[in-house]
Structure formats: C-alpha cells, structure tokens
Amino acid sequence: MKPIEIEKVQQMLDNYLDKEVYIHLETTNGAYANHLDANAYTVGAYIRNTKVTYKQAKIIGDGSSYRVGLKMELGWIYAEGLTDWTIYQENQLLLAGHDREGRLMVALEISETPFQQ
Amino acid sequence: MEKHVVVIFPHPDDEAFGAAGSVAKFRAEGVPVTYLCGTLGQMGRNMGNPTFANRESLPEIRKKELKQACATLDMELKMLGYRDKTIEFEDKQEVADHLRGYLEEIKPSLVITHYPGYAVHPDHNSLGAAAIQAVEDMNPEERPKIWAQAFSNGHEEALGAPDIKHDIHDYFDKKLQTILSHDSQVAGMFGWYKQLDDLDEEVKKELIENQAIERFYLWEFDKNDEK
Ligand SMILES: [Zn+2]
Numbered sequence: 001m002k003p004i005e006i007e008k009v010q011q012m013l014d015n016y017l018d019k020e021v022y023i024h025l026e027t028t029n030g031a032y033a034n035h036l037d038a039n040a041y042t043v044g045a046y047i048r049n050t051k052v053t054y055k056q057a058k059i060i061g062d063g064s065s066y067r068v069g070l071k072m073e074l075g076w077i078y079a080e081g082l083t084d085w086t087i088y089q090e091n092q093l094l095l096a097g098h099d100r101e102g103r104l105m106v107a108l109e110i111s112e113t114p115f116q117q
Numbered sequence: 118m119e120k121h122v123v124v125i126f127p128h129p130d131d132e133a134f135g136a137a138g139s140v141a142k143f144r145a146e147g148v149p150v151t152y153l154c155g156t157l158g159q160m161g162r163n164m165g166n167p168t169f170a171n172r173e174s175l176p177e178i179r180k181k182e183l184k185q186a187c188a189t190l191d192m193e194l195k196m197l198g199y200r201d202k203t204i205e206f207e208d209k210q211e212v213a214d215h216l217r218g219y220l221e222e223i224k225p226s227l228v229i230t231h232y233p234g235y236a237v238h239p240d241h242n243s244l245g246a247a248a249i250q251a252v253e254d255m256n257p258e259e260r261p262k263i264w265a266q267a268f269s270n271g272h273e274e275a276l277g278a279p280d281i282k283h284d285i286h287d288y289f290d291k292k293l294q295t296i297l298s299h300d301s302q303v304a305g306m307f308g309w310y311k312q313l314d315d316l317d318e319e320v321k322k323e324l325i326e327n328q329a330i331e332r333f334y335l336w337e338f339d340k341n342d343e344k
C-alpha cells in the first residue's frame with residue numbers, strides 16, 4: 001500500500017456512489033495486547049462482505065492520518081486513523097491505518113464484488 | 118521412538134515459534150510429522166516491516182510462507198480451511214470430528230497442540246480443545262499421546278512445571294530458518310531474529326535461550342475427564 005493521496009481516494013469513493021458495494025471494516029490492537037501488557041485491553045471488531053449502498057462519501061485528514069465517512073440511507077460507516085491506500089484486483093479500494101511497525105490497526109475496504117471469504 | 122507426529126495449531130507460524138525445534142528433532146530421527154494448520158492467519162496484524170502485504174493479499178502470502186516453513190522442516194502440510202479468529206465460533210464437535218478424520222487415517226503416536234485455556238489466542242484455545250476432544254473420541258487403545266503447549270501469563274502457577282522440556286539447541290538453526298520463512302510476520306520483537314548476527318552477544322544469547330527449550334504438558338485424559 002502507499003500513503004493516502006486524498007484526491008485519488010475521494011475520486012474512488014465517488015465511483016461507488018449509489019451502487020451496491022461490499023464492505024470490509026475492521027479495527028484491532030491484536031490478540032496479544034493484554035498478554036504483552038497487563039494494562040492494555042484486547043479489543044477488535046470486523047465485518048466482512050456486508051452489502052450496502054451509500055449516497056455520499058468524504059475523506060478528510062491532515063496529510064498523515066485520515067477519516068472516511070460514508071452516508072447511507074439509514075446510517076453511517078466511519079473509519080479513523082487511515083494512512084495508506086491501494087487498488088487491489090482492479091475494483092477493490094483498500095484503505096488501512098498502520099502503526100510504526102507496519103501493523104494494521106484499522107481497515108476500510110470497498111468492492112463491487114464480494115471479498116474472498 | 119514415535120511412529121508419526123501430528124502437530125495441530127491454528128496459524129501459519131505457530132509451528133515455527135512453538136515446535137519447530139521438536140519437529141526438526143523428530144525428522145532427524147526419521148519420524149514422519151504432519152502439520153494440520155487450522156487457518157491462513159487471514160486476520161493477522163503484521164503486514165511485513167516495511168509493509169508489503171495488505172488485508173486481501175495476506176492469505177496467499179501466508180500460505181506461501183507456510184509451505185516454505187514446512188519444506189524447511191520436511192514436514193507434511195494439511196490446511197484445514199478455517200478462518201482466522203473464528204474457530205471458537207465453529208461447532209466444537211464438528212471441528213473435533215474433522216480433526217479425528219485425519220487422526221484415524223494417519224494414526225499418529227503423538228499429537229502436539231495448544232493447552233486449552235492457557236494459550237492466549239482464542240484460536241489456540243479452541244483448536245487445542247477440539248484436538249483434545251478428537252483424541253478423546255477415539256478408541257482408548259488407539260489414542261495418541263498429547264503434548265499440550267501453554268504460554269499464558271501465570272500458566273505455571275496453575276498447571277505446574279511443564280512435563281516435557283525439549284532442548285533443541287542442536288536444531289536452533291532449523292528453527293530460526295523456519296521462523297524467518299514467515300517473513301510477513303517476523304516483525305516487532307521477532308524482528309530481532311532477522312539480525313541475530315549483528316546483535317550483542319548477551320542479547321543474542323537471551324533470544325536463543327527463549328526459543329531453545331520447547332515446553333509441553335503431557336495431557337492426562339483421566340485427570341482432565343474428572344473435572
Ligand atoms: Zn497463533
């Protein structure tokens with residue numbers, strides 16, 4: 001992946017407007033967080049291949065870390081801490097936030113076809 | 118001597134850190150070893166350092182690394198096809214039956230797996246539990262021994278000292294090579310293993326000592342049945 005280029009990502013987000021798309025949304029601090037540091041909490045959540053349609057999308061950030069909000073008919077999809085992006089297999093927009101050691105902390109991915117199970 | 122050893126862990130790299138030295142030792146003695154690897158570690162956080170994988174490319178990359186690791190150890194590989202982080206939500210008996218199918222075919226004399234409840238990651242605990250269930254469901258005369266690996270904080274207070282302390286200094290190079298096969302995962306504290314030769318002797322010694330004794334508990338069927 002490469003550092004987020006805001007205009008290109010905005011353009012990609014707009015390409016999916018009003019279409020049925022599949023979402024992967026995830027955040028994690030690793031299954032070992034509490035094992036390695038008793039004061040830390042192990043938290044994480046992900047949804048994969050949830051089909052949605054959004055009518056408005058924005059990416060906002062300060063040049064190093066970004067937020068994305070997708071407005072749907074009945075609600076929102078939101079991700080914070082995104083740093084990198086890529087287009088994977090031509091039609092999948094992958095956005096992710098990595099820590100200093102390259103570990104994934106958050107991911108938002110949008111595709112017109114289902115992600116591999 | 119063992120007849121055949123089956124290693125049952127959920128993630129590509131569990132075999133490297135947990136049992137690569139023991140596997141290398143068994144192979145050197147001519148004992149066949151089969152790895153039943155539960156998942157492809159699809160949800161791993163490490164993407165290489167610097168990153169070269171992403172969430173979607175990770176499964177294929179880890180599959181290649183796993184094959185490389187098994188080739189290094191000259192260990193047969195069977196991939197079970199579960200998804201990372203979801204094993205505890207599968208039907209336990211179904212997973213146990215799946216595993217028992219392999220065990221009845223391979224007829225191992227020893228199974229190595231994680232100690233349920235003392236192996237930190239939910240996949241470790243749940244696949245370990247299913248593996249033990251699978252062996253318990255077998256005919257008592259045909260049951261292999263089980264070596265269960267525990268490493269949660271405080272496991273020794275709860276379980277006592279491990280029964281088996283496998284000194285694998287002689288196979289450390291093989292183990293290191295197996296660990297390094299998992300290139301996308303060898304980051305953070307394990308990144309040190311990439312630069313072992315550049316390290317201070319003291320640090321190097323400590324890193325080697327951490328990996329050169331592999332510890333297991335011999336599973337006692339009756340004792341644990343009564344609980
Ligand atoms: Zn693992």
